[in-house]
Amino acid sequence: MNIAIRLKQLRNRKGLSQADLADACGWDHQSRISGYERNEREPSFSDLSAICAALGITVAEFFEYQVKERAASYATGLKDADYNNINNDVSSGPDTRGFVPVISWVQAGQWHEAEDLHQPGLAEKLIPCPKTHSRQTYALRVQGDSMTAPIGRSYPEGAIIYVDPELRGSVGIGDRIIAKLDKEDRVTFKQLASDGDKMYLKALNPSHPPIFDEFRILGKVIGSWIDD
Incomplete structure (x- = not known):
């Protein structure tokens, strides 16, 4: 059907x-x-x-x-x-917890401020999300290789990540987040890190330098999907 x-x-x-x-x-x-x-x-x-x-x-x-x-x-x-x-x-797969929209990185910067998440143009595709999430949750497709790690958890280009904006106030060091740089109209996917009292954005790919510019957290990454 x-x-x-x-x-x-x-x-x-x-x-x-x-x-x-x-x-x-x-x-x-x-x-x-x-x-x-x-x-x-x-x-x-x-x-x-x-x-x-x-x-x-x-x-x-x-x-x-x-x-x-x-x-x-x-x-x-x-x-x-x-x-x-x-x-x-094999073991059973995860239960689907509903569908979320795949949006663009440009839209990600304003998504958390939108009162009506069904506004025209915000998304053109829906995908299932296997984790419990808020109504504001969306999905992004990873761009570039800054979050491709040589070992451990990795998010290669093309992977889908699920982002919950309602959790942005409860992120901790080591969490993967979506952040917007204050001095640039640019959204990025990085790991939250700290050096003393100073928080910064860390790439999982060691060839990419950390970002020490001021930023605003837009949402917490709650899961990912990578095609075989």
């Missing part, structure tokens, strides 16, 4: 026509709903948020069918022996 089918299913379940749903979303014409249901393109994050609000569900609830459906279809094709082999070889 894709997004188009899911949307039509939920709309019909509510007894709404395409025009009814478009009106509930504040749109002048039903063509946007019609286009999404014909799978001409996927809805943006802001449009999907409006649709879900009109249907009385959360965005996470809209996507829950994907996880359940894939698990059910996968299980249907397995024999008992297959289950035994899988249980012997």
Whole structure:
């Protein structure tokens, strides 16, 4: 089941026509709903948020069918022996705690100040987050190699990190954070470190120098995902 089918299913379940749903979303014409249901393109994050609000569900609830459906279809094709082999070889994966938006680094600088996290343009993609998090949590894709460590925990370029702005007031030395430099309109991903009473930003890659400029903590990194 894709997004188009899911949307039509939920709309019909509510007894709404395409025009009814478009009106509930504040749109002048039903063509946007019609286009999404014909799978001409996927809805943006802001449009999907409006649709879900009109249907009385959360965005996470809209996507829950994907996880359940894939698990059910996968299980249907397995024999008992297959289950035994899988249980012997792997452990169960983390539970999904809802979906969060992937945003740009430019947006990250203002995200924690936004009252409406479903503002148009803030995100165009949603991904599952395996950890309990606040409503403000977002995801960023790592850029560059400053957080690629030679040993231990590493965040190579392309990795996804989950950031919770509500935890920015409780970070400690050694935590990974998103910070905004005071003298530059620039956001960075670093480890919080200290030299006496002076806090600074430390890269996990030793080839990158520490940052001693004044900064503001925007959020705490609560997890990451790296593709194989």
